[in-house]
Amino acid sequence: MRTRTPILVSAGLVTAIALTGCGQAGQGDSTTADGRTQLTMWTHSAGNPAELEVYEQIISDFNASQDDYEVVHESFPQGAYNDAIVAAAASGDLPCLLDLDGPIMPNWAWAGYLQPLGISTDITDALLPTAVGVWEDEIYSAGYWDAALSIFARKSVLEANGIRIPTVAEPWTKDEFADVLATLKSAGYDTPIDIGAEDKGEWWPYAYSPFLQSFGGDLIDRSTMLTADGALNGPDAVAWGEWFQGLFADGYANNSGTIGNQEFIDDEVALSYTGVWNAVTALDEVGDDLLILPPPDLGNGPKIGGGSWQWGISSSCNDADGARAYLEFSFQDKYLTEFADKQVVIPATEAAAEASKYFGQDGALRPFVEFSQEYAVLRPETPAYAVISTTFETAAKDIMNGADVQQTLDQAVSEIDANIESNDGYGFQ
Numbered sequence: 001m002r003t004r005t006p007i008l009v010s011a012g013l014v015t016a017i018a019l020t021g022c023g024q025a026g027q028g029d030s031t032t033a034d035g036r037t038q039l040t041m042w043t044h045s046a047g048n049p050a051e052l053e054v055y056e057q058i059i060s061d062f063n064a065s066q067d068d069y070e071v072v073h074e075s076f077p078q079g080a081y082n083d084a085i086v087a088a089a090a091s092g093d094l095p096c097l098l099d100l101d102g103p104i105m106p107n108w109a110w111a112g113y114l115q116p117l118g119i120s121t122d123i124t125d126a127l128l129p130t131a132v133g134v135w136e137d138e139i140y141s142a143g144y145w146d147a148a149l150s151i152f153a154r155k156s157v158l159e160a161n162g163i164r165i166p167t168v169a170e171p172w173t174k175d176e177f178a179d180v181l182a183t184l185k186s187a188g189y190d191t192p193i194d195i196g197a198e199d200k201g202e203w204w205p206y207a208y209s210p211f212l213q214s215f216g217g218d219l220i221d222r223s224t225m226l227t228a229d230g231a232l233n234g235p236d237a238v239a240w241g242e243w244f245q246g247l248f249a250d251g252y253a254n255n256s257g258t259i260g261n262q263e264f265i266d267d268e269v270a271l272s273y274t275g276v277w278n279a280v281t282a283l284d285e286v287g288d289d290l291l292i293l294p295p296p297d298l299g300n301g302p303k304i305g306g307g308s309w310q311w312g313i314s315s316s317c318n319d320a321d322g323a324r325a326y327l328e329f330s331f332q333d334k335y336l337t338e339f340a341d342k343q344v345v346i347p348a349t350e351a352a353a354e355a356s357k358y359f360g361q362d363g364a365l366r367p368f369v370e371f372s373q374e375y376a377v378l379r380p381e382t383p384a385y386a387v388i389s390t391t392f393e394t395a396a397k398d399i400m401n402g403a404d405v406q407q408t409l410d411q412a413v414s415e416i417d418a419n420i421e422s423n424d425g426y427g428f429q
Contacts, residue, residue: 032070034067036067036068036069036070037068037069037070037318037319037322038069038070038071038072039069039070039071039072039096039097039317039319039322039323039326040071040072040073040074040095040096040097041059041071041072041073041074041095041096041097041098041326042073042074042075042076042081042084042085042095042097042098042099043055043073043074043075043076043098043099044075044076044077044078044081044099044309045075045078045099046075046076046077046078047077047078048343050342050343051339051342051343052075053342054335054338054339054342055073055075056073057335057338058329058330058335059071059072059073061329062326062329062330065329066325068322068325069319069322069325069326071097071326074095085098089113092316093316094113094314094315094316094317095314095317096313096314096317096318096319096320096322096323097311097312097313097314097317097323097326097327098311098312098314099309099310099311099312100141100309100310100311100312101202101307101308101309101310102130102131102133102141102143102307102308102309102310102378102379103202103205103307103378103379103380103385103389104385104386105133105135105140105141105310105312105381106133106135106140106381106382106383106385106426107383107384107385107386108140108312109135109136109138109140109383110135110383110426110427111383112315113312113314113315114140114141114312114313114314114315115140115313115314115315115317115320116138116139116140117138117139117140117141117142117312117313117324117327118139118313118320118324119139119142119324119327119328119331120328123142123328123331124139124142126349126350126351127142127143127348127349128146128306128346128348128349128372128373128376129306129376129378130146130306130307130308130372130376130378131143131144131145131146131307131308131310131348132310133307133310133312133381134381135381136427140312141310141311141312142310142311142327142331142348143308143309143310143311143348144311144330144331144335144336144339144347144348145308145309145336145339145340145343145345145346145347145348146306146307146308146345146346146348146372146376147275147276147277147308147345147346148275148276148304148306148346148368148369148371148372148376149206149207149210149273149274149275149276149295149304149305149371150273150274150275150276150292150293150294150295150304150367150368150371151193151271151272151273151292151293151294151295152261152264152271152272152274152278152279152282152286152290152291152292152293153270153271153272153290153291153293154267154270154286154289154290154291155289155290155291156289157184157187157270158291160187161183161184161187162183163180163183163184164176165291165293166293166294166296167294168294168367168370168371168374171293171294171295171296171297171302172296172297173296173297174243174296174297174298174299176296177296177298180192180271181193181247181250181252184270184271185251185252187270189268189269189270190251191251191252191253191254191257191263191268191269192252192253192269192270192271193247193252193253193269193270193271193272193273194253194257194261194263194264194269194271194272194273194274195207195208195247195253195273196257196259196273196274197248197253197254197255197257197400198255198256198257198258198259199259200393201393202389204389204392204393204396204397205219205305205379205388205389205392205393206305206379207273207305208244208392208396209305209379209392210295210303210304210305210375210377211240211243211244211295211298211303212232212237212240213300213303213377214295214296214297214298214299214300214301214302214303215236215237215239215240215243215298215299215300216236216239216299216300217231217232217234217236217237217239217240218231218232218237218380219231219232219379219380219388219392220232220380220382220384220388220416222380224428225380225381225382225384225420225425225426225428226420226425226428227413227416227417227420228388228412228413228416228417229413229417232392232409232412232413232416233406233409233410233412233413236299237409238405238406238409240298241399241405241406241408241409242405243298244396244399244400245399245400245402245405248400248401249402255400257269260278261274261278261281261282264282265281265282265285265286273295276344276345276346276365276368277343277344277345279292279344279358279364279365279368280344280358280365283364283365292365292367292368293367294367294371294375295371295375301375302371302374302375303375303376303377304371304372304375304376304377305376305377305379306372306376306377306378306379307376307378307379308345311327311330313327333347333349333351333352333355334352334355336348336349336352337352337353337355337356340352340353340356340358340359341356341357341358344358344365346359346368346369346372347359347369353369382426382428383423383426383427384416384419384420384423384426387415387416387419388416391412391415391416392412394412395408395409395411395412
């Protein structure tokens with residue numbers, strides 16, 4: 001098997017590794033005292049007790065439901081997870097079951113980490129499209145949930161300043177959004193909106209490339225996946241960059257806040273561009289005054305990022321049929337609802353959403369389901385995404401800090417295209 005160099009991205013960490021021996025037997029070659037095949041499972045969820053609680057329940061239920069397999073899991077802190085995967089891949093000792101951030105799946109599949117998922121299409125057809133990972137027309141991963149972004153606002157603040165409350169059918173236009181920010185600044189908010197620019201890593205393409213796409217640009221030419229030229233440095237992309245730079249130059253946004261939603265809760269900013277994971281805290285603090293609003297339409301419709309953590313089966317799994325049996329068992333709606341309500345994430349099926357206390361038709365967080373269904377765009381499904389992600393982060397930060405927009409985007413395109421060329425197009429023709 002050809003040795004390739006996958007690039008792992010998580011929270012801004014980029015680590016290149018040579019994958020060797022991926023055809024060797026992986027973890028899980030042992031059998032239990034009662035003759036079951038042991039299936040190893042790794043997650044990035046250490047430090048997240050709510051998520052782990054659901055996993056432990058699923059594993060317990062699955063192990064009790066049949067006599068052929070026993071799933072055993074190990075959880076790593078998210079910051080250490082990639083290092084563990086790197087070490088396991090280098091020694092040909094990947095677990096059978098592993099979770100992965102959706103955008104990195106094509107890189108892992110291209111590199112030989114993963115095998116096609118192979119679970120029932122009855123399951124994957126029922127999931128949100130952004131919860132299913134596809135590479136070369138094969139499904140390699142699937143997830144129990146997705147996340148979504150929105151703009152938080154206080155109804156009282158908008159009404160006091162004569163600002164129209166946008167809807168899914170009628171979001172703010174680009175010009176209207178500019179007027180909103182100017183009005184709120186005049187009303188006494190030194191910084192009208194918190195867009196999370198103090199954060200780093202994957203937040204940048206996840207949060208800000210949808211603005212680029214709403215302008216009409218993109219991270220890569222998706223018709224070929226062979227170049228970013230024209231998509232990331234064309235007129236629409238330059239217009240995005242000038243607009244993005246202007247948010248900071250005009251004092252509408254800054255990067256000196258704290259990660260999270262505290263500035264909005266403290267009423268230091270009027271608007272907060274943030275994720276579903278911050279919604280319950282906002283509800284608790286702001287109550288019925290909280291509005292969960294769609295992002296603005298910057299010319300080509302509102303967009304938000306799609307694709308969160310998903311599950312795959314390693315190419316070296318000793319019993320892929322057992323791994324598939326576990327995954328099919330785990331995708332019961334009752335578990336998806338548990339994940340949603342304990343973690344505050346969007347259930348990947350409508351049935352699970354309807355059973356949720358937050359995401360059902362009358363749930364306080366139902367707008368996030370609608371935004372995910374209407375606006376979500378997957379980050380480019382290419383092994384090059386790992387390089388695209390970090391390159392875009394660097395370029396967007398330079399633009400934020402006043403760099404020439406066209407030159408910065410041209411340089412980003414050069415770096416992305418050089419990587420694609422050096423990897424023979426990652427299989428795209």
